[in-house]
Amino acid sequence: MSHFWGDAPSIEDYWRGIILFGKNVASYKFALAQSLLELAPGGKSIITLDELAEPFARHTLEHLRLCDSQSQQTNVPYPFLEACRHYDRGEISYEELISITAKEGFKVVLDKFHNVNQGETPLRFFACERRGAKAITLTDELFGMLSGNQGQNLPQEVDARWRLVETAWELKVSRHLINVDYDADLELLFVQRPMSRTNITSCRSALNGYQKGKCFYCFGEISIISSAADLTDVDHFFPRVLINYRIAHPIDGIWNLVLACVSCNRGVGGKFDQLPQLRFLERLNTRNEFLIGSHHPLAQTLIRQTGDSAPKRCSFLRGNYTAAKTGRLINSNWQPAFEYPPAF
Known part of the structure; x- marks a missing residue:
């Protein structure tokens, strides 16, 4: 804590x-x-x-x-x-x-x-x-x-957390066996069941608290309210184009999803399909460790996706970063034009 x-x-x-x-x-x-x-x-x-x-x-x-x-x-x-x-x-x-x-x-x-x-x-x-x-x-x-600026986001964050806990109870299986997936079209987190799937909550609502209501890249204030002018984007830290090269698998995993303001994600000089500078990899690891520190089922999902110990998770991130950068598959030097004081 x-x-x-x-x-x-x-x-x-x-x-x-x-x-x-x-x-x-x-x-x-x-x-x-x-x-x-x-x-x-x-x-x-x-x-x-x-x-x-x-x-x-x-x-x-x-x-x-x-x-x-x-x-x-x-x-x-x-x-x-x-x-x-x-x-x-x-x-x-x-x-x-x-x-x-x-x-x-x-x-x-x-x-x-x-x-x-x-x-x-x-x-x-x-x-x-x-x-x-x-x-x-x-x-x-x-x-x-x-x-404050984050006041309007808090009810959705509480509800998202509540639904994640309930999902673990509802499935009546060990939290170690639950895997939370991401629907990129609906921007929802869900759990796949044998004959169907259970939609849990908005990805924005589930992740916003772990980023303290800030854009992952510039630390500007973001909103998860659907009607808000500053509604955050859900961004893939490792760009989704890397799926063609089997780098950063699973590319749609929660470990690789971050919330970013529109300006950073797709504005003038935005990230788009670029890879952020190496210094942002430590920030991703920190955010993911916040998720690991919480309780089922997001924590167990990240552990399965990236490793069962902190050193293994660091190695997973660095290995994928090196593979993407060494192969020169995408630009790997992006950073926002301006950053607010760090929030995490």
């Missing part, structure tokens, strides 16, 4: 650390994160559990309908999850669901939300006066984060 946060972490870095790197045996963290992002723009600092219960239950319901495998992770019946199922079967009213949520839904998640790698983040996004309190207090850090 210290590697991801760096020497001067931003508010968004701490938030993404919680969402991307925490271990996940339940999805309450994601439901709470989405609820905080939804409620904070209303401007209220003190949120009662009754108020928090409505979005918390709603977001949980939406995902249980996609994948109802959560309780199988611990083999413990959760009254809140059972209430969600009872509501979906028409056995209780929505008001009863919200009441049960306020009483049962927050017994663990409020205390555990800020925990990452067996410790707590130095910065908090809400505070509880005491265990069993009936309200939480949203912090200035949460409000400040949402007013």
